[in-house]
Amino acid sequence: MLIETLIDFVLHIDRHLAYIIQNFGSLSYLVLFLIIFVETGLVIAPFFPGDSLLLVAGIFASQGSFNVLLLFFILAIAAILGDSVNYFIGSYFGEKIFAKNGFFKREYLEKTKNFYKKHGGKTIIMARFIPIIRTFAPFVAGVGKMKYSRFFSFNVIGAISWVAIFLFAGYFFGALPFVKNTLNIIILAIIILSLIPVILQYAKTRKKSSR
DSSP states (O other), X not given: OHHHHHHHHHHTHHHHHHHHHHHHGGGHHHHHHHHHHHHHHOTTOTTSOOHHHHHHHHHHHHXXXXXHHHHHHHHXXXXXXXXXXXXXXXXXXXXXXXXXXXXXXXXXXXHHHHHHHHHHHHHHHHHTTSTTHHHHHHHHHHXXXXXXXXXXXXXXXXXXHHHHHHHHHHHHHTTSHHHHHTHHHHXXXXXXXXXXXXXXXXXXXXXXXXX
């Protein structure tokens, strides 16, 4: 039931956001803040809407339901704080997970640390645009003990870029008849396209493990 509700919320985010605006008024800013914060801050919530929510929120802002600049500031802060909390959760629990769970080998932890030393910056930024990975990347950065000052700088860049691109795309293009008439298709296309890197990486990993 919960999964079905979540799927419906993601696929019909426009209807649900309209309901939120109608029933919560100015508190809708807080509701959207919490959704983005949870989606980026908790590893148990990777399927919460992100890209599509920002796009549709931008469309509603173009119709006067939100102040787009205020919304941008609030959601960027939510994304930055979410990743930071996720990082510290990974940093605090990471060593404990590898120490107590035999499934997670110590060598995996060392590989994770080495990876984030070399590629952590671009990973944090690129992960913003990939669902599921977006939720796990900061957690893994914490597990890998990526230096927080370095993580934070890329966190800010990624958060601002992610929120700006989708929110303002909805704001500036949401009034176009084509976008209005095909919004559900566009949302579905965004979800599918953003999941392609995950699917390709999974297929690549499976192929290597089968050799």
